[in-house]
Amino acid sequence: TQLLEQSPQFLSIQEGENLTVYCNSSSVFSSLQWYRQEPGEGPVLLVTVVTGGEVKKLKRLTFQFGDARKDSSLHITAAQTGDTGLYLCAGDQTGANNLFFGTGTRLTVIP
Amino acid sequence: DADVTQTPRNRITKTGKRIMLECSQTKGHDRMYWYRQDPGLGLRLIYYSFDVKDINKGEISDGYSVSRQAQAKFSLSLESAIPNQTALYFCATSDSGTGRGSYEQYFGPGTRLTVT
Numbered sequence: 001t002q003l004l005e006q007s008p009q010f011l012s013i014q015e016g017e018n019l020t021v022y023c024n025s026s027s028v029f030s031s032l033q034w035y036r037q038e039p040g041e042g043p044v045l046l047v048t049v050v051t052g053g054e055v056k057k058l059k060r061l062t063f064q065f066g067d068a069r070k071d072s073s074l075h076i077t078a079a080q081t082g083d084t085g086l087y088l089c090a091g092d093q094t095g096a097n098n099l100f101f102g103t104g105t106r107l108t109v110i111p
Numbered sequence: 112d113a114d115v116t117q118t119p120r121n122r123i124t125k126t127g128k129r130i131m132l133e134c135s136q137t138k139g140h141d142r143m144y145w146y147r148q149d150p151g152l153g154l155r156l157i158y159y160s161f162d163v164k165d166i167n168k169g170e171i172s173d174g175y176s177v178s179r180q181a182q183a184k185f186s187l188s189l190e191s192a193i194p195n196q197t198a199l200y201f202c203a204t205s206d207s208g209t210g211r212g213s214y215e216q217y218f219g220p221g222t223r224l225t226v227t
Contacts, residue, residue, distance in 0.1 A: 009151075033215060042115075042201050042218030043154070088153065092214045097161070098144070098169065099214050101154040 003027060004089055004102035012108040016078055021105040023089035024071045030092050032065055032072045033099070037086040079109045114138045115219035117202050123225045124192050132187045132222050134202030141207040143185040144216065145169075145177060148199040157200075160185055161207070192226040199223055 007022050023032065031050040035043035047056050049065035049072060056063045060083075062075040076083055086106050090099040115136045124130050134143065145157040146169075156169030158177040166177060174196060176188045189196055200223075203216040 031214075035216075040220070042203070042221050043216070045215055045217070048215055090154075090216070097167065098156050098159055099216060101146075103151060103153040 003100040004091055006087075006089060006102040006105050008105060009103065010106050010108075012110065013079055015081060015109055015111050018075065018077050019079060019107070020073055020075045021087055021107070022071065022073050023102050025091065026070065027091075027093065028069050030069075030094050032069070032089060032091045034063055034072070034074055035088040035090065037088060037104075038084075043086075043088055076107075079107075081109045081111050083107060084109050115202060115204055115217055117200075117219040117222050119222060120220065121223045123227065125227055126193055128192050130189045130192055130224070132200055132202075132224070134185045134187070134219055136183050136202075136204045136217075136219075138204050138217060139182075140204035140217070141182065142205045142214075143179065144203040144205070145175075145185070145187045146201045146203065147171065147196075148201060148221075154201065157187065189224075189226075192224075194226045197224060197226045 004025050033048045034046045037043040047063045052067045052069045054065045060077045086104045088104045089102040118133045144159040146154045160179045178186050201221045202219040
């Protein structure tokens with residue numbers, strides 16, 4: 001059983017379009033992180049959200065943590081080919097000593 | 112230079128062989144982790160270490176062992192490799208904070224292991 005479910009699993013869009021990917025759970029997390037992984041490389045941290053309802057912006061990327069701290073979303077405005085990659089969410093829970101990773105959303109932006 | 116390095120980057124080995132994957136970091140972090148990545152399964156934790164004398168099993172530790180030789184070095188061994196251990200293996204580090212968001216991970220470039 002996966003603690004964090006990400007959707008969609010695959011997403012292919014045209015350059016310039018907007019998109020949203022989701023990270024959902026029935027469990028509460030102390031914080032939630034988003035990573036991007038490009039082929040042949042390790043995941044790279046994009047952002048950490050720690051407060052329910054928190055919204056963080058990173059240029060064209062907007063991250064939101066759900067009010068109940070059980071889910072998160074990543075919205076990309078005007079996607080570019082450089083946004084192509086695997087997007088992973090990961091959460092940590094009080095009392096646990098490690099992160100739980102979602103299965104990822106593989107995004108392809110077509111020029 | 113990369114903060115977290117892994118060697119080798121690629122390895123092909125035969126069933127039953129012993130293999131060691133090595134990880135070094137210059138970030139000065141106390142915490143180190145080994146994950147494996149399989150298509151559709153995301154990243155799964157194999158072992159983690161919060162300091163040189165602290166080793167903990169993760170979600171999928173069977174068939175693996177680790178050694179924390181120093182704060183900066185954490186190695187993963189497959190004592191007798193089997194084909195279903197074919198995967199991408201990542202080492203990661205994190206700082207030793209205790210507040211929310213304190214498990215932010217910094218990953219190495221990965222080792223692609225194939226067991227035939």
